Amino acid sequence: MLIGQSTEHGSEKPFHAINPATGEQLAPAFGSGTVLDVERACALADQAFDAYRETTLAQRAAFLEKIADNLIDIGPALIERAMQESGLPQVRLEGERGRTVGQLRLFAKVVGDGAWLATALDSALPKRTPPRPDMRLRKIALGPVAVFGASNFPLAFSVAGGDTASALAAGCPVVVKAHGAHPGTSELVAKAVQAAVAACGLPEGVFSMLHGDGRTIGQALVSHPAIKAVGFTGSRQGGMALVRAAAQRAEPIPVYAEMSSSNPMFLLPNALARHAARIGSGFIDSLTLGAGQFCTNPGLVVAMGGPDLDAFCAAAVTALEGKPASTMLTPGIYAAYNDGVSRLAGAPGVTLLARGQQGNTACAGKGALFATDAATFLANPALEEEVFGASSLVIKCSEIGQLRQIAEYLDGQLTATVFLEQDDQQEARGLLPVLERKAGRILVNGYPTGVEVCHAMVHGGPFPATSDSRSTSVGASAIDRFLRPVSYQDLPSWLLPEALQDDNPLQLWRVRDGVPVRA
Template sequence: MTLTGEMLIGATAVRGTEDTFQAINPATGETLAPTFHGGNAADVDRACQLAEAAFDTYRATTPEQRARFLESIAEGIEALGDELVQRAHAETALPIARLQGERGRTAGQLRLFARVVRDGRWQDATLDSALPERTPPRPDLRMQNIPVGPVAVFGASNFPLAFSVAGGDTASALAAGCPVVVKAHPAHPGTSELVGRVIQKAVADNGLPEGVFSIVMGAGIAIGTALVAHPVIQAVGFTGSRTGGMALVKVANERPQPIPVYAEMSSINPVYLLPEALAARGEAIARDLVESLVMGVGQFCTNPGLLLAIEGPALDAFRAAAVAAVSAKAAGTMLTPGIHQAFERGVAQLSAVEGLTRPGCGLAGTGPNQARPAFFETTAERFIADHRMHAEVFGPSTVLVTCRDVDTLLAVTRILEGQLTATVQADAGDQAVAARLLPALERKVGRVLFNGYPTGVEVSFAMVHGGPFPATSDTRTTSVGASAIDRFLRPVCYQNVPAALLPAAVQDGNPLNLWRLKDGELGRA
């Protein structure tokens, strides 16, 4: 597939007339062809108007039609083969094996949502029978979820496939019945165009209106701002920095009709190293934790950026092992020059904080945009007093906070911001401490995991990838897993609507064979 540097607005390839930009290979500094042409507000308007025109037709598709559409996107992405992986590798410097796995995850997400659509539980069909003999009489009431309307999706920098053009936000929005307009990430525009053309073809092959999918591009913030501000857009999916997410929230809230922005933003993902676990397997935990820290050069939203432990000999042994492991790690190439510069600023700012030491640092880099892993340490008292230590440093950096006792550990937990994850390393002898800790963690995070490491997010029915602010802009939702579809749905109640006009999901006889709640009883009757 030949890259053209064009945007895809409905069925048409459009050459933008605004800023031009090119992808950069972060490992070499090489500028990659072709030149991409950014769009403007008129391009956004065209994409949004097509999405609005497509909405009612697309949301009326059967579950089978919509599921097959999602599966055809997955098949198209797989059919790109090495071409997609090689382009993503050139634009991100991510390892080939990592990108092959991410391609599989992307296709898997699409197939998961195809299954979700066919199952139909997302419709939440609910029926309350009329009670004419009651005083006052109860009318016939029926409820189902419907799609909210066209959705804007912003591609993420750190997942050029799984959180990008055909990533989880796009897959869940399309599954819900919402047309999607994607703002491609400027760091991997070639990858975005390749995947965008797959979706464009799938739209045509499945006989859907062209406005079901569009992709716009631009290196600056103007086109993204115009997209969120457009009155047709009814929700936004975003993965990125707190600054970027909150800027979009501000635009969305200042519209004449405010809309939700589902932004997954910053998190330092605390890891609790409880005493018995450290005593029994502290050195192994240290080695595995450092592997999690440097995975993907630390460029995961679930990177373990904060470690908490209680003082004692077991902690001393863990510290020595962790520092040795970090010090042996080579620098790694980051995704973009901008991300690398931000990491270096973050490490420099932490290094200047009084009472925060850096006992471990990885090997110096030998090429451009390379980050050395950094291991910092401080006390609970200093951490509580200085909020600068709480900030996310996106990359392979972590802070160990030493606590005098369990009460101090809990005191640190209570002042933490909202997080995506919290990890507890605990053995049987730690369960009493863990029992005190768990209620506090439930209030702070979206996912609590024991005896594992936070990097790695399973795409499944039970997964929650969300959490209280600033981990996300809406603590009630997840951006990964089957429940991600809920972000793009809203309930509608039908009161005394004639049978001939009722949607299929709430008709008598249950023609879609859905699980439904009828007069308080769950079943398929």
Template structure:
């Protein structure tokens, strides 16, 4: 049997001895084979200690070796073949085609970061040459960024590949030069083991120091909290609920040495439909919106959970078309029993809020953890006075807020908490309102998009998958895209350090061929 119920500590695949836990098939509601051994406190300590021991060796490897390691991880993940996809499908209920796409995306992410490592811009190499004749003389000052240290990664339930064991957090931390200790997500334990072993094989094939990667199995919050509290850990990457993220933030802040936590948590992703766009194609936008809302059973961080428009015939047409499209959507299996229960509870609660009306529901739920999509509507006054309506519902539920006028629409916008995305559907006729809205949305969201749908996050250099609290715990960063690497770096200045002790990135002869800032000017390598 290929999945053995093991975790990875350094170069060893081990069965934890602190009890067992099983994966769960949300379509059949059945526990899956095999049982996984849970990590003891000693296991957490062993993984973190190995990571600390690996750190200096790993961070000082030539960039090319780190880049090849990332690429080799991608190769080994691809080599898992259908086995990985089948296990992930059984554990998550996500369709096979989606998981195949997600695996490709995961490997593309690893390869993107290999390119980022080779290009070396992330080091931000900066040289201010000595000015011995100046009064007072200026010393020789050089700066580069170095990695923070071992990083704890908590995967997400909704992306068992792209935001999990070898997902964006792991790829960007390894690219930065940080060893990684993953806490495997309980919603896809077997998937985690298969991917973890692919990373382990890549580490061995590339002769990486032991401890560059470990993966622990834990139940509840205990192992995760012990991981974040461990002195060797210097930063945390997390994707999940607001409650889970904030628990890690609190643990990190209470350490003797507080550490940064990059938690991507909660977002309802406002979706604006302006009058010109509605006049042109209210029905088309309504259908596109429902496709985005129900994709992946609504289990995307960027799921559009809030629609904002001006009350009137256009918004009515949008709502009617969206309602009609929603009714045709079959119920889909959610990722876990817990998520399914939370969704049912949140929808039930929304049904009871005064001033909120149910517009339409999706197909009846079948067996297992299937969820029925739901669309509600309300007015701005109700929205502004019902804090519950601002809470993320993780799943295919959304709410249309009808505003009386533009002032009302801006008041609703200013009232919103931080978001991962804000979407605007507008035509040239909406230019004035869009121009007024854009600077407000910039301050609320990490990504502002026009005439599209927020689900689907491109992995590239300009992507920002982040945003003001509570979308994330650190608005200054992104967890997707090339600049995610910056989360795991800090600058160090070298003053009059002898040439033979200087890091290569800062040597006069620029052996790494970096673009560097010299005396305030960016300089291409000679």
């Protein structure tokens, strides 16, 4: 564990990472932390907060860039350890490291631009009746943030992933609860962050990382009064446990939990008629990518029944039967996936269309494709539940209005995809308003796996996709989760923060008396 600038072995229950491809324990043993370790990490974060949140934009951007440089400098050792702990292939993890570094550099640029401060200045109007005082606004960091590492992205959604990067960009110290599936990877990354803290001369409490049981360490972390927000990616059960813990505090705090999503694909009639086979094979490529262990995996397909959907299904079956099983991240995830597939296979009115090929590793997950009709789906809420892995359900509609009926019925989603042609315009216009209410990202003629890290990305959505539909965990807007507005009335010029001074030393775009200006 890394608590501030100290490095120490947890004194509680030792544990090992498991290689999911072989089932073997990996050395070394890691020690779990205690509630006292949580107290130390949170106390350091609290002490660091005021100094860190008032670092200059240039200092904070340089810190994020230094973390990115340090991650690159680890070299092959990071990828090798992550491969052992996750079963993910080298090329995937090298791409994920690139994404992690890219996120850090994106937030360095976001910080430097300063637009996130949302500065506004309203001049005093002493002769108005009633008089208006001088009013100025900026956003400031919320406070220390607890971040929970995710199982399915050992780099991009973990110790130095998007939640950590956006919280540090906002000016919030971070205490990470590392995921138990990849402790060695987490330690390597945490040391890179710790080294960046020291190299940039920042308070040691800006970053800490703990190991330990989620119920003990996680609950203690979320309940600690120094923690002012939480970032989490994982199961609905885990996310809601944190939401409840945060709500029961004397001071409730926000939990930004990304949880479950089935990511429906709607195939409109003309697109299906013209491209059934191509869409079907591409769908299977998306479904089985990374053993289906993406939060944007296409778990539902909705279309009109008939020869065109039959052609789609035939192409999908052929493609899936040719896909080898892939190693899943942990024995627990593998077991849960098989339970979900068995549940679908035993559901009344659901037909198994195809399975992927058998695997030869300890946790090899075979893809699964099922089909049902709209009436059966609408009558059984359990069919909507996410199966985390390469499993999907095709829903056959008997009339076009059922596509919208199913869209209305669905819970909140991270994504919703529509395949369409120009002559599907009427159906698309009817579907779009429903999908805007249901999903954080709407795609046309593409597949939902793959989340671009950019300014326009939303990786969020209505419950249960996330616990707060107003936010995103990916993209530049992720910083907003960890900020709050402060208004300053009639402060003397010598007391004003730089972002609000009249001569605009930071050269920010600001709203001055209702007009956006760089002055």
